[in-house]
Amino acid sequence: MGKLSISALGALIAITSVAAPVYAESLAFNYSGSLRVRYETLNNPIFPTSDNVRTQTNERISTRIRLKGDAAYGNWRAVAEIEDSRAYLDDNDPTLKSSQVNTLEPVQLYISYHDVSEYIDSVTVGRVTLDHGSRRLIGHTRFRNATSSFEGALVDARLTGWQLRGFYLFPVARFPSDSASIDDNKRALDKSFSNRKLFGLYAVSEDKAWTVHSYWLKESDSAELATKNRDIITLSVDRTQRFFNSWKYNIEAMVQTGHARQTASASDVTDRNVKAWMIHSHVGKQLNKSTFLRAEVEAASGDSNSDDGTINAFDSLYGLRRFDFGPTDVYQTFPRSNILAPGLRSVTKISDIHNIMVGYKALWLHQVPEGEEDFLGHQVEFRWQYQVSSQLQFSLGGAYLAKGNALETGAYPDNSAYAFTGLMYTFK
Template identity: 35%
Template sequence: MPCQRLPRALPALGGILILTLLSGGSAYADAKPWRLHEALSAPAWLDVGGTYRARFEHLDGDFRAGSSGSTQILVGRLLFGVQANFDPFYIGAELEDSRSQLDDSDTPLGTDDVDAIALLRAYIGAKGLNMFAAGDQLDVTAGRLTIDLGSRRLVARNRFRNTINGFTGVNALWQGPAGTQLQTFYTLPVHRRPTDRDRLDDNDIVTDTESFKVRFWAVDLRQENLFGGATGEAYVFGLHEDDGSDVPTANRRLLTPGVRLFSAPAKGAWDFEVEAAGQVGKSRSTTSSADTTDLDHRAGFVHAHLAHTFDAPWSPRLVLQYDFASGDGDPNDGENNRFDTLFGARRWEFGPTGIYGALARSNINSPGTRIEIKPSPNLNGFVGYRAVWLASDRDALTTAEVRDPGGASGSFVGHQIEARVRADVLPGNLGMEFGGAYLFDGEFLKKAPNAAGNGDTAYFYTQSTLTF
């Protein structure tokens, strides 16, 4: 680590040190959480608060093409929001300040790590009761937004990642009296800036933008209490892109319809989830302005899991899971068969992201299992395992840009083991988390023509989150 980076890292290092020292306050576990809103004696109609999170990550044996081996990063994320409530109207804003330190030339640094002093949300909305039926509720919000929808596999407000997806537009949620829910939005995705490596490394402050050249919309219908108490969901997402002078795109014009059926975990009971989506339209192989070839896009994904929560101390839950997302079967057939996860999240399903992020919902064929435990209300953890193949051995491991167009390197990526422990040290104020993953490289990562050749990959992280 270059010594000149140390002065820049000291504030974030100090944040981690202070939060870690506070962990000795577990005797206050039953105390009421401290809140900035109360400390300021803010009026009841005004909400004020936020979070600060610091996380150190270390990676050995980087699996990415062209990488040289080991790297690390220290990331910090401050979120600060205010909302004024004047029933039935509300107005609010949220700032995000996401920065990195301690990274070096081998660190895979991008806009998923850095977005310094950004306007994450700025919105106005209204809620109404009994709009279309007795007991229903309609909530409409307009402005710059963050969005969680359904399983969060196709659009999400990111949690583990150091930056958060933003959208400018309108979001409407209608909740009926019989467990029916309809959500729809029409937005322009926010383009995080800067994008060049040097400016990201310096945590430069550049205003994020949106453009009518990229439009993203969805309609999602959910119904609770179907057979056996399960919840059903049907949706369609639309994404339409055109190249812009400052926002290169793959000119995706995609429709993604899907269905989902799931039940909630309960002690002493089985739960399950099945989700499947198709994807049709047009796309291009790259975001280069020189790439003008439109490909027919035909892709899909499937997720399924079956789990049981035991009625026993620590509430152990055993999960059997399977994920498939299509890859491009033939690079020369005029089609793109690689599934695009749009603006979805993946940490809870495929392992830590950050500077790791080995697995994604694209060109993957992966069964796995996980055991979760909860020793107390303020402590939980899990250990998980996955065997990973490419859905198409002629397409890339998308997170690594490793590819064998001839398919001679096989499709087996490797075995991934991961673990995580999370503790609410001062419930409502201070949380700490420790985790990691180990990827045993398989035939594909050893033999592909542009494989890094760094051997197995080991990753760990530790983070503290302060809520105020």
Template identity: 30%
Template sequence: MIESTHRAWRAPFACALPAGLFLVCASPALAQSTAASGSAPTLQGALGDPDGLTIKGTVRARYEAIDNQFRPGLDRNSDALLLQTDLQIEYDTGPVRVGTEITDSRAYGGGTGSSLSTTEVNALAVTQAYLAFDLGSALGAGSTTTFEAGRFTMDLGSRRLSARNSYRNTINAFTGFRADWKGAKGQKFTAFYTMPVVRLPDDQDGILDNDVHADSQSFDLTFWGAFASTPIAGGAATLETYFYGLDENDTPDTATTNRHLRTPGARLHRAAKAGTIDFDIEGAYQFGNVRASKSASAARLDVSAYFAHGELGYTFASGWAPRVAFELDVASGNKGGGSYNRFDTLYGARRFEFGPTSLYGALGRNNIRSIGLLASAKPSKRLALTGMYRAAWADSVDDSFASTKVSDTSGDVGRFAAHQIEARASYWLVPKVLQVEAGGAVLIDGDFLKHASGATGNGDTRYGYASATVHF
């Protein structure tokens, strides 16, 4: 580890070490208290469980390290301590709910040569602040309708294009409105018009110093659309369809590529269940236009991009509930020729398919062709194990591969990019209160990452992490 990283660690360790010792020492007492009371201690209970008020939160500490960085222009090795504290409060008056969420996301260590960005740091952020109106069965017997306005998070469908982040240290948020309807037979429909929240500060000094700065939103960046799902085949499967729009324009302070994207898509899936075959098939096409660069004089390019995901799995009916699945993913890369072909994953999550993000995050839903084999098991109610192997190719050799930022100007290095091997384990030290997790990934370079003109030459990338999360 470089000396500057050692110096940067002194302050966070001074805070983190007592907290870690507290968690370790408190675990037996928490476990005994939980066993004696039959339920987990919560802030909600400590307040006397007041009528209409729901309050909950989490505190998570995660240490990460990456060796042989794959991103060009960064330090070969780096590490960081990521802290996330989240508090959610909602008051339900009956037909109206008022809610807020404060998320404090910070990172210590890393330094100027790391990949730390607004995906890791957003200190003291207002993630949600909303009014929700529960309209009951106003739109049909047995149905429920909700209208929400303000700032909120959105999980839509598979979460591949719109998600509330879980592994990532910061969380996507949107300001606007959404309407949700659920039919008596399980049908769902969501319509929304929002301004995505821009996390601030976004300069390197502000990020490394964990500066507190109010986030922003404006009509220069809007995300809107509709999502629908319905059970089919007697409830054995679910069909989803959606249409999302993203409109972006320059602001006085920020130049952009002026994305104007339209993304229609569909998904057919069957949830995993012991003793049965499950599947997940999704595809989306993207059209619209973007500028070739952030320059105001850059040419506008028509967009023609796509992604597709296929998954076939089986869960064995045994005590460990082991599941194996085969996955296939394709997302287009830019091929030039006067159009723009790199798929934009919008506000989707990728950790559940492409491995850890944060300081790692090599693979993603752009310029990739990949096959994978997933295996998972739950030996007990407390312990969950997951392992995955992926082989990945560049969809286009004229574009940077996936999320690595590695590109090639020679055009003759071949498409095969890497093997990725990932594993993780999570365990509830105190059920519903304290969960620990450890995992890692290895990216074994293929021809593209070895020989591309933009490759780092660092060799195979190794990444590991360990975390502890307290729920209260």
């Protein structure tokens, strides 16, 4: 745990220990949590591989427990959240990473002071998880089993109708990171590093129609941390607008510039220029009281030449992709890079009990070397959520990828079939 999170922990203990006995009648405390159990199965991995690296069929049972405590006194607030993410049944699956297994870790541990001034809403210090805008650059995970955390400081403010957030953060690296320890659900304390930092500004207009955010990621190698030495700036502009009453469109455009290295290898010492972009857009209509249908397209720049001194592959930083490209974890859906993917999606909500999503995408690589195939295939996905009770939710879903020529190589050229089911219990 970094110095900042230790300070936050000390402040949290001090606030709760001092305030509780003296001002017990004014101290408000809330707690909440959830327990999720999910089963996944995949036949024929998506990406080309050999049978000595990955088996044809993979099964996994994953569990995730979240426990959160929130203490408030006057303008002060202290939050602590623990998460325990584990995986079972996997037989040394090479795709099992620390993004899916993170055993008994404090993912949030911070203090904040609210109503600082006319313009400053709050100041927060400690370890946090974040949701910004579309969550394509930074987000609190829903489907994925483990959560990304950050240590640092945030300032939330208001100016001429805009909600603003300035932040200076150190991304938290999840440990252990070696495959054997992850496969055995072993525990090690996560920590941040001073040689990797993320800072910028996030802004939302008063009518929520505009979202603008910028991120500057700076990192360098150290004895404990091998990096791509990224020094990149990412700017995103997001516009949402309703029209003709029941129609809505959204477009989000991102540009990325700076420099980085091709790999995190110690032998890679060549800094390359970064020039990349990403676009998401959709237009949809409320068909009836329960169903929304939209046409959508995802596009992100990619690299077809790794020797030209420029990196054109888009880096989605700490963003999420499940809601655009399909289930992550076992399915290992497509990255938000070097992709062109138009499609259709419908979401039907029936009386707050049933939530049904059906989606289709055609997928191409945006850039390929001359003479190589670019069509990845046709993907259909489905998800049904049934609210059994106010606290218990049942989920069932899956995806099917009819592979295109670009993926019909390796030991498993046949189409990929994936299914999952799960239960989540929440309390507060």
